[in-house]
Amino acid sequence: MPNIASILKAEISRVARKEVRSEIETLRKASTLHRASIAALRRQVDKLEKELRRAGKGTARTQAEDADGEGADAAPARRFSATRLASHREKLGLSAAAYGKLVGVTGQTIYKWEQGKARPRKAQLECLASVRGLSRREAEQQLEAA
Template sequence: MPNIASILKVEIARVARKEVRAEIETLKKSSIFHRSSIAALRRQVSELEKELRRVTQGAVRRRPVDAPEASESGPARRFSATRLAGHREKLELSAAAYGQLVGVSGQTIYNWEQGKGRPKPEQLQNLASVRALGKREVAELLRTK
């Protein structure tokens, strides 16, 4: 006759495995549900980030650009950040010195060159007058200021 203790031990192990398997199945199901929810949220965040980028780029494009219009003070002026940086380098001036000529700060000149800002119409007129100057004339102006 088999030992009752060993039979009891085997039966307890079998029932325990059965209970653990049932618990693990519920955990697996909830894990799958949570993972799919996380994936859906990631997709949603990605779509929202794309939409945000698209909207902000659209807002930048729709921002009123200094359209060439005739004004009382003279012809229409256009602005180019690269041309501004090139002219400043040609004159061998710091941004602060160039800003002093235009009537703005050096940081404003840096922002214009990096495309983070645009000059106002009256500042465009000042930029045009500085563009008409040569190195010697600029040096004279800076000495007098």
């Protein structure tokens, strides 16, 4: 026959485990909610940091362009297209090295511009614009003179 003390002890243990389970369950739910909110906040911080970097790059570019072109306010903004550069070079019938001589850069630079691996600087865009207006004869004359 079991001892009353052991029965009482077993009952107290069972009730205690039941209470602990209910308390732990509420803690688990709270922990899950906290983890979800932390993950959402991290995503938001990452997004804001990316936007800040983009904005910083944009302002750095505009500041650099302002410093470069302080007296050139009348100069139009130049756009660059790699495919148009390649088609113009082919239209003139020039190699990349010859086209590079007209612009004032190397042939390798012309290849990188055409492939989109690099972009010309503002001063180089001006040189490209001046070469863009040349005909095949004019380009050949400038290459012979150089």
